[in-house]
Amino acid sequence: MKKNKPKYKLIIDAAVEVIAENGYHASQVSKIAKKAGVADGTIYLYFKNKEDILVSVFEEKMGQFIEQIVSATSEKEDANKKLLTLIEMHFRQLAEDHYLAIVTQLELRQSNIDLRLQINNVLKPYLVVIDEIIKEGIEQKLFRDDLNRKLVRQMIFGTLDETVTNWVMKDEKYDLVSLAPSVHALITNGLSVK
Amino acid sequence: MKKNKPKYKLIIDAAVEVIAENGYHASQVSKIAKKAGVADGTIYLYFKNKEDILVSVFEEKMGQFIEQIVSATSEKEDANKKLLTLIEMHFRQLAEDHYLAIVTQLELRQSNIDLRLQINNVLKPYLVVIDEIIKEGIEQKLFRDDLNRKLVRQMIFGTLDETVTNWVMKDEKYDLVSLAPSVHALITNGLSVK
Amino acid sequence: MKKNKPKYKLIIDAAVEVIAENGYHASQVSKIAKKAGVADGTIYLYFKNKEDILVSVFEEKMGQFIEQIVSATSEKEDANKKLLTLIEMHFRQLAEDHYLAIVTQLELRQSNIDLRLQINNVLKPYLVVIDEIIKEGIEQKLFRDDLNRKLVRQMIFGTLDETVTNWVMKDEKYDLVSLAPSVHALITNGLSVK
Amino acid sequence: MKKNKPKYKLIIDAAVEVIAENGYHASQVSKIAKKAGVADGTIYLYFKNKEDILVSVFEEKMGQFIEQIVSATSEKEDANKKLLTLIEMHFRQLAEDHYLAIVTQLELRQSNIDLRLQINNVLKPYLVVIDEIIKEGIEQKLFRDDLNRKLVRQMIFGTLDETVTNWVMKDEKYDLVSLAPSVHALITNGLSVK
DNA sequence: AATGAATGAGGCTTCATTCAT
DNA sequence: CATGAATGAAGCCTCATTCAT
Incomplete structure (x- = not known):
């Protein structure tokens, strides 16, 4: 189950921070990836x-x-x-x-x-x-x-x-x-x- | 006052319809202009x-x-x-x-x-x-x-x-x-x- | 009719050159636009x-x-x-x-x-x-x-x-x-x- | 000689099937690997x-x-x-x-x-x-x-x-x-x- | 005042390849 | 030998706005 993998939570938490700091429309996937400390492509291993x-x-x-x-x-x-x-x-x-x-x-x-x-x-x-x-x-x-x-x-x-x-x-x-x-x-x- | 010019109201009403019919994110300026029967550029004579x-x-x-x-x-x-x-x-x-x-x-x-x-x-x-x-x-x-x-x-x-x-x-x-x-x-x- | 507009032919000719010079897969839209001397977006006024x-x-x-x-x-x-x-x-x-x-x-x-x-x-x-x-x-x-x-x-x-x-x-x-x-x-x- | 190893032929045959079924451009390495029953990385032990x-x-x-x-x-x-x-x-x-x-x-x-x-x-x-x-x-x-x-x-x-x-x-x-x-x-x- | 053709920045997503295990 | 999670570069397209007419 993907939800148990460590990077899943990492990305979720990064997303919350990025959205709160930048606003919904300025929350690029690349920003979330950077904050989570993973590559852009990694996001797509965990999210559609x-x-x-x-x-x-x-x-x-x-x-x-x-x-x-x-x-x-x-x-x-x-x-x-x-x-x-x-x-x-x-x-x-x-x-x-x-x-x-x-x-x-x-x-x-x-x-x-x-x-x-x-x-x-x-x-x-x-x-x-x-x-x-x-x-x-x-x-x-x-x-x-x-x-x-x-x-x-x-x-x-x-x-x-x-x-x-x-x-x-x-x-x-x-x-x-x-x-x-x-x-x-x-x-x-x-x-x-x- | 611009608000009294005939096209002002025309554009406002067109905007309401376009947004209601297409949704906020699919409401391009060009669609509103078309529904209002004016050119795209005309919009910018009435709105910043x-x-x-x-x-x-x-x-x-x-x-x-x-x-x-x-x-x-x-x-x-x-x-x-x-x-x-x-x-x-x-x-x-x-x-x-x-x-x-x-x-x-x-x-x-x-x-x-x-x-x-x-x-x-x-x-x-x-x-x-x-x-x-x-x-x-x-x-x-x-x-x-x-x-x-x-x-x-x-x-x-x-x-x-x-x-x-x-x-x-x-x-x-x-x-x-x-x-x-x-x-x-x-x-x-x-x-x-x- | 779009085919009669001057930029249509301009883009077609640019496309032939770009494809011939760079190969099909390296023919980015931006390269064609540049060679045609128009903005990237202009391409999409003439082509779907x-x-x-x-x-x-x-x-x-x-x-x-x-x-x-x-x-x-x-x-x-x-x-x-x-x-x-x-x-x-x-x-x-x-x-x-x-x-x-x-x-x-x-x-x-x-x-x-x-x-x-x-x-x-x-x-x-x-x-x-x-x-x-x-x-x-x-x-x-x-x-x-x-x-x-x-x-x-x-x-x-x-x-x-x-x-x-x-x-x-x-x-x-x-x-x-x-x-x-x-x-x-x-x-x-x-x-x-x- | 690599060509004699069992997985070599397995991968070749998988590639033919994947290409025939999906088309050239939709034939990702990972699809071939899956059809061949090997890991993605294994492909690169047999092919450059x-x-x-x-x-x-x-x-x-x-x-x-x-x-x-x-x-x-x-x-x-x-x-x-x-x-x-x-x-x-x-x-x-x-x-x-x-x-x-x-x-x-x-x-x-x-x-x-x-x-x-x-x-x-x-x-x-x-x-x-x-x-x-x-x-x-x-x-x-x-x-x-x-x-x-x-x-x-x-x-x-x-x-x-x-x-x-x-x-x-x-x-x-x-x-x-x-x-x-x-x-x-x-x-x-x-x-x-x- | 009005037009509408032209502009060009900006971002989501894919996938071949690597490398730690 | 084998794995597969992770990488990250690269490109098509949209659309708000401008400006010459």
Whole structure:
């Protein structure tokens, strides 16, 4: 399996750095190869083409990202705590990996639609995690049972994504993780005075 | 002022169609010129460069978009009704203009970061509108007064944007506008059982 | 029509020279552009791709080649004289255009099969000319009427082609045109003592 | 001597198949190695470079080809019968080996001129055989004694080669070997009514 | 003001060959 | 002898922009 070969990870990590530093469109294969310390041709022993590098970057990094969240949320008992944990982990992981934040929030969105559809596939497991928390919350009678669950998921993901993108675009000047409780409160309690 | 010359609008409209039909990366200047019925060189009498076309597209279309929303919300009395109207108008305008929906939700996001920063500037007035509704809601004691307003704005915009993008990516197969009340309820009342 | 534009001919002629001087595989598009005195990109205003240049080279040059032969043979009365004229013209035209001889006999044969099939299409009118001379010769009772005409055509073309190729490969050291009567005699009278 | 080692022949045969199946330009060394069941590097223990494989292919196959013809013609008594036998054997061997026919008539001609000059060297013994038959025919007073023998050889080889190439390009749809007597008659008796 | 022919920089990918094991 | 992972040079083509008319 190619993913276990040492150069595979080398190239993936180089790609993240190069994309974060140069931007998506200025990320030539030759730049990635140089940063990874391999020949240009070597890239093509591990990846079908340039797009395959990018999809793989997302798969690898997003895979770990989601795994961390799944693992952390599964330890919590109720849906409310799970949701808070999900938000915290979402923010924390991106706050801790500057390159990853830039790549996922800004650069990979410049890819063409085909690639974006593939990226969406990678994201699906994350959306499933959110779905399950919503379902659990309803079962536990913590969340209202008249909810359009798909809409709820879109609200949660849209809110987190927009929050992180704003933070990245503001050069990460404030503490993202500390926003988690407020975001959680907003999502669960809404705007209205009770 | 160039914007009043007849070919300016011709080119802008051609650009929207070309981008919607071909996708951002397959939208060459020559294609836009052809669709507009002008020579390639003529484009450069009205626009500094290709990026300027795209920014202008966004400015023109987004300007109208926001104007409609401002006008519609100003007629409503309280912040709750204003927010519902904003959501409805946001959804309706994109639902009614297929090309605009594709261009704003999918294609223009493939532009490079510089362009995206300019697009963000164009978006600012819309964010201000949201801000003002929030402020008004707090003053009218409809919304809680312990809110991080910037966060609220990100939640609102992130939720709407994610909802529309999902709808576009699902080929606009369901009725977007009819989702407005549910989205409004979610945002104002949150997930939790009261 | 592109063929009437001055740069079209310029590029075709440059291509013949470049191919003759450098060989088929070392004939980069950029070399042809340089020799033609145009930018690389200009080539693509007149030709679809590199292969299109090569097919066009063959079409243009072979078109003239065949036209000359048709015109010269049509003035002759009987099939024997027509055949002699065809052989002479075939030899003379290649003997007079060193570049053309190299390109048709040696370089274009290195092209891939798709291109060769297209080249064969261009050659068809020439084969038709040969066919008609054979037919006429039979009608005039100059040639035997028990001939497999396709085979005769292959013999004639194969003999001429092999003769020219040998001459080119021997660096055109002897007079090709003066061989015409002998070749004609061979073809019409065969090897055998009568 | 390397030629006696088992892998030498293995590689030669693999090369013929790969070239016949994929075409000259799509015949990578790695494909030949795979078909031969050896590592890429092993090829270079037996051959200097890729061109050396191709020359060797031609040497080996053409060597057998010529040997068969020499052996068969030497049993015949007069030059006429020898020539007929040569034509029959030429056709038969290619008709019986589909791969060889494609490789010699179509694919190897795409090689560059250096390689083609080497291939011509390999062909020389065949041309010598033809020369000797012509000479014998003249001595036996079967053929005219005013012949330009080099020209005759070119006619014979050109005719056979063109006939076979046409047959290969027509997907070998008709019986090549049965054409031998007609070709022989054409060459010996010519076109003219006696 | 309008044209559109011409420009030319720039990057992904292939594949013959090498060499450490 | 044999392997096969790694190398890295090399070229076709696109398309935003210009400028002579």
